[in-house]
Structures are given as C-alpha cells and as structure tokens.
Amino acid sequence: MINKVILVGRIIKDPELRKTQSGASVVSFTLACNRRVPSQGQDADFINCVAWNKTADFMAQYVRKGALLGIEGRIQTRNYDDKDGKRVYVTEAVANSVQLLESKKDAQSEAAMQNDEYDDYVDGGSLPF
Secondary structure (H helix, E strand, C coil): CCCCEEEEEEECCCCCCEECCCCCEEEEEEEEEEEEECCCEEEEEEEEEEEEHHHHHHHHHHCCCCCEEEEEEEEEEEEEECCCCCEEEEEEEEEEEEEECCCHHHHHHHHHHHHHHHHHHHCCCCCCC
C-alpha cells in the first residue's frame, strides 16, 4: 500500500514551534496550494500539515509566512474528543521533509506582496488565487 503526498504551496503564517511532554518538537502549519479550476481560472486549497523533530526545528528557524515550500510526507487521519466531549476528526499531511523553494530575497518580496491576502484567510477570508 502507498500513502505518499507531495505538496508545493505557500505557508500562510509563521510556524510556531511547540514541544510535547516528552520533549519532541512539533510545528503545525497550513499550505495554500493553487488549483486550476477550468470554469473559474484558479483557486486554492488550504492543507493542514504537521512536521516533527528536526523538520519542525528547521521550519521554526528558517520558514516565514509567504515562503514557497515543497513538502514530502504522508496523509494521516486522527480523532479526539474536544473539551465539550464532541468528537473531532482531523486529516493532515505529515511532512517528513520540507524544502524552501525560493531565495530569501524572493520570499520576502512575495510575502510583502501577498501579506494582506494571507491575513484575510487567517481571519476567515479566502485567497484570490
């Protein structure tokens, strides 16, 4: 059986490093990945991702909002009960490796151009691409 995912997209906010009780590093993040829609031009999918250990440490140190990333990993599903006792189902991409796909200068320029657009999504809006 095969469970492999490869994604290229822009991270919508700076990653925040957290530590588990056992000391493992973890970063949760969302990638905006363009999708061509024949009747509408372009749209974007917002894919929840997670990275662990050295990959999480790398992201916390070098990745910033708007950076173009390539990730390789697998799809994972899980569920848990929230504080109200309601079952929550999660599907996410677990990144085994992450690569920055543009220079730091290009990333800063792109982040500045799309800053407001990413903020709109984080606040509940949608991206125009």
